[in-house]
Amino acid sequence: MPYPAKMHATTIARSALRLVEEHGAEGLSMRRLATALGVRPSSLYNHFPDRAALEKALAPQAAKLLARALPPEGSSDEAIGRAFLAFAQERPGLYELASGVENLEQLGAWASGAPGRAMVALLRGYASLQRCREVPEA
Numbered sequence: 001m002p003y004p005a006k007m008h009a010t011t012i013a014r015s016a017l018r019l020v021e022e023h024g025a026e027g028l029s030m031r032r033l034a035t036a037l038g039v040r041p042s043s044l045y046n047h048f049p050d051r052a053a054l055e056k057a058l059a060p061q062a063a064k065l066l067a068r069a070l071p072p073e074g075s076s077d078e079a080i081g082r083a084f085l086a087f088a089q090e091r092p093g094l095y096e097l098a099s100g101v102e103n104l105e106q107l108g109a110w111a112s113g114a115p116g117r118a119m120v121a122l123l124r125g126y127a128s129l130q131r132c133r134e135v136p137e138a
Helices: 009-023 028-036 052-067 075-090 092-098 101-107 114-131
Strands: none
Touching: 009 028, 009 052, 009 092, 028 052, 052 075, 052 092, 075 092
């Protein structure tokens, strides 16, 4: 593989988000990412020590994408729930990264309380079941 001019963490993260979109969070690997970038896997470890560190770096970006998909503050719980579920169904890999408890502050004030955390957990589980085709579409 040719030696890249300069590999930046932002370039790696952008490519990793694309892979998560295409293959889901479970489809993200350092080897697959390196192939997509045209570099050796070892070059990625200069920026991210492992896959977990990469996912941790991607999670806030995924949460921002989710936050943009939500209705404005003050919307009904039903509207928020439907937006969450739509995002989870359309972008399951990003939703998996975004819906971690540590990212809830990115989603607005309503998500920081116990009801918001419970809704995120419930919808995360529901979206996982739908991906497994165990429950009907909403």
